[in-house]
Amino acid sequence: MRVGSADGIPGVSPAAAPPLPVKGQLYQQLVSWVEHQQPPGRVMLANTDKTVEHPLCKFPSMLHYKGGNVNAGASYDCR
Structure with a gap:
């Protein structure tokens, strides 16, 4: 089985359904930071x-599992 990429993440199979940003999510965070001086808080991927x-x-x-x-x-x- 050949592993491709999931939305540009090399080596991650799209079949794995990894948590990824929704379309525009990171861009909107950046716009808020640049235009409104609101730095990104906790960004959740699903x-x-x-x-x-x-x-x-x-x-x-790095991501750490708490339980x-x-x-x-x-x-x-994140620690």
């Missing part, structure tokens, strides 16, 4: 059917 949700961590922070439902964004934090 898969297409919204059964998996994870926060997007800013570098150099609970592995598919819920509240079960993770």
